Amino acid sequence: PGVFSPRQAVQEVHVGPYTIPRRAMILWSPYLAGRDPGAWSDPLSFRPERHLDADGETAALREAAWAPFGHGPRRCIGFALAQMELTLAIARRAQRVDVELATPEIPPPYGMVVNRPSGGVRALTTRRPHAVVATGVATIARHGVAPPTGPPSRG
Numbered sequence: 001p002g003v004f005s006p007r008q009a010v011q012e013v014h015v016g017p018y019t020i021p022r023r024a025m026i027l028w029s030p031y032l033a034g035r036d037p038g039a040w041s042d043p044l045s046f047r048p049e050r051h052l053d054a055d056g057e058t059a060a061l062r063e064a065a066w067a068p069f070g071h072g073p074r075r076c077i078g079f080a081l082a083q084m085e086l087t088l089a090i091a092r093r094a095q096r097v098d099v100e101l102a103t104p105e106i107p108p109p110y111g112m113v114v115n116r117p118s119g120g121v122r123a124l125t126t127r128r129p130h131a132v133v134a135t136g137v138a139t140i141a142r143h144g145v146a147p148p149t150g151p152p153s154r155g
Contacts, residue, residue, distance in 0.1 A: 003115060004029045005070060030067045031115060039065035044106070097125045 004027045013020040020026060035043045039061050040050070054062055069076040076082070093099075102122035110118035 003031050033065045036065050097127055100124045
């Protein structure tokens with residue numbers, strides 16, 4: 001996620017012991033919120049399954065803390081497309097290869113609008129022995145789904 005995102009308070013807001021006056025510029029950090037131990041147990045570990053077992057209150061807290069594309073009416077317009085593309089790309093990659101970090105060190109973040117690992121991330125990939133490499137109709141037929149027939153839809 002980005003390092004910070006600016007907003008302007010449209011009205012006076014009270015946050016704990018602080019008062020944020022109307023029209024004040026606020027910088028909030030999705031980078032820091034995503035690492036908040038109040039929202040995440042062991043926040044620096046990669047555990048995607050933590051999103052599956054959250055109850056209502058915990059899920060709401062995590063939804064507010066995980067905001068790489070922002071929230072509300074100012075959420076990035078490309079959020080849905082990016083989420084779909086990432087899901088498909090990662091799923092297809094996971095079908096074919098196993099990925100393991102070459103070193104356990106976490107590279108420091110670099111960037112302002114969008115963070116990325118400084119110097120990249122070195123990883124080792126190994127082809128999965130049961131990887132499905134066929135594409136198109138052959139893959140569809142192998143998985144028991146009938147391929148489309150007739151001319152393509154123009155609708």
